[in-house]
Amino acid sequence: xxxxxxxxxxxxxxxxxxxxxxxxxxxxxxxxxxxxxxxxxxxxxxxxxxxxxxxxxxxxxxxxxxxxxxxxxxxxxxxxxxxxxxxxxxxxxxxxxxxxxxxxxxxxxxxxxxxxxxxxxxxxxxxxxxxxxxxxxxxxxxxxxxxxxxxxxxxxxxxxxxxxxxxxxxxxxxxxxxxxxxxxxxxxxxxxxxxxxxxxxxxxxxxxxxxxxxxxxxxxxxxxxxxxxxxxxxxxxxxxxxxxxxxxxxxxxxxxxxxxxxxxxxxxxxxxxxxxxxxxxxxxxxxxxxxxxxxxxxxxxxxxxxxxxxxxxxxxxxxxxxxxxxxxxxxxxxxxxxxxxxxxxxxxxxxxxxxxxxxxxxxxxxxx
Numbered sequence: 001x002x003x004x005x006x007x008x009x010x011x012x013x014x015x016x017x018x019x020x021x022x023x024x025x026x027x028x029x030x031x032x033x034x035x036x037x038x039x040x041x042x043x044x045x046x047x048x049x050x051x052x053x054x055x056x057x058x059x060x061x062x063x064x065x066x067x068x069x070x071x072x073x074x075x076x077x078x079x080x081x082x083x084x085x086x087x088x089x090x091x092x093x094x095x096x097x098x099x100x101x102x103x104x105x106x107x108x109x110x111x112x113x114x115x116x117x118x119x120x121x122x123x124x125x126x127x128x129x130x131x132x133x134x135x136x137x138x139x140x141x142x143x144x145x146x147x148x149x150x151x152x153x154x155x156x157x158x159x160x161x162x163x164x165x166x167x168x169x170x171x172x173x174x175x176x177x178x179x180x181x182x183x184x185x186x187x188x189x190x191x192x193x194x195x196x197x198x199x200x201x202x203x204x205x206x207x208x209x210x211x212x213x214x215x216x217x218x219x220x221x222x223x224x225x226x227x228x229x230x231x232x233x234x235x236x237x238x239x240x241x242x243x244x245x246x247x248x249x250x251x252x253x254x255x256x257x258x259x260x261x262x263x264x265x266x267x268x269x270x271x272x273x274x275x276x277x278x279x280x281x282x283x284x285x286x287x288x289x290x291x292x293x294x295x296x297x298x299x300x301x302x303x304x305x306x307x308x309x310x311x312x313x314x315x316x317x318x319x320x321x322x323x324x325x326x327x328x329x330x331x332x333x334x335x336x337x338x339x340x341x342x343x344x345x346x347x348x349x350x351x352x353x354x355x356x357x358x359x360x361x362x363x364x365x366x367x368x
Contacts, residue, residue: 141168165194299333299335311350
């Protein structure tokens with residue numbers, strides 16, 4: 001509090017009149033950054049000394065948060081480091097810092113006891129990839145955010161989760177990570193060393209790791225030669241039986257079953273050059289037939305694809321960008337000879353699906 005009193009004084013050392021705590025915000029404006037930092041840290045000390053969340057006046061809490069909103073990033077970073085493990089800080093302020101630039105957010109996401117699962121889930125849904133990675137690395141990460149990471153399937157975030165040995169993963173979660181390691185090489189080394197990896201999971205992981213990791217797995221679990229040979233043979237058979245299209249269908253089905261399939265998944269799939277995943281995700285979201293969607297992608301007009309995406313819940317404003325991405329993956333198809341003049345007026349998902357079936361019905365076949 002001495003720092004506040006020193007700051008809130010005239011050049012001659014006389015106290016400045018403060019009619020209310022809110023004048024601290026105006027007082028800080030225009031002062032050099034180092035003085036703003038002193039004032040903000042002084043407010044933090046005052047807030048803590050009067051009881052924090054349980055004892056601080058509502059006005060002081062409001063001023064504290066408001067001052068942080070207008071502070072420079074370097075000052076917010078210093079404050080975030082100060083409040084990283086503070087249980088007395090305002091919860092709203094901690095959430096604000098956690099959503100800030102990653103340089104500010106990192107210590108708060110890593111250590112704040114005030115961030116609940118709901119807050120971490122919001123960061124996974126709305127924040128940057130760097131924020132998501134930091135959530136995955138959070139010590140003692142709970143099952144709900146861990147499963148949300150697995151459901152989203154972002155490779156960098158799942159890799160961070162595999163590195164986090166304190167995350168509360170059950171056997172099902174570990175099995176999902178091991179399955180993902182088949183296509184995401186970065187998962188393999190951390191999973192090999194993970195304390196929650198079981199022998200059965202290690203045998204499965206053994207199927208798709210390199211020689212060095214094979215040796216590490218066999219030494220850790222003392223696996224016998226027959227079991228290893230069986231694992232290698234199973235991997236070879238599975239690879240031969242699973243086509244890229246079937247793998248995409250399986251992934252879309254998993255996302256749908258986990259309630260993680262969204263219209264945004266369609267744009268993400270084409271931007272990641274996964275046309276098969278786009279088709280299967282679109283079929284599940286729109287409840288339209290996969291073969292009819294494939295024919296729509298080969299068509300002389302983009303109208304059927306537009307209707308299918310509308311039936312899937314995609315915002316009509318997002319469709320032109322999606323169409324450009326699809327054409328890049330699909331040899332310029334579907335064509336658009338009318339320059340989007342075909343685009344129909346707003347209609348419901350149900351109406352769009354009905355119109356799609358009318359357009360794509362085979363000659364002599366049912367129209368619905």
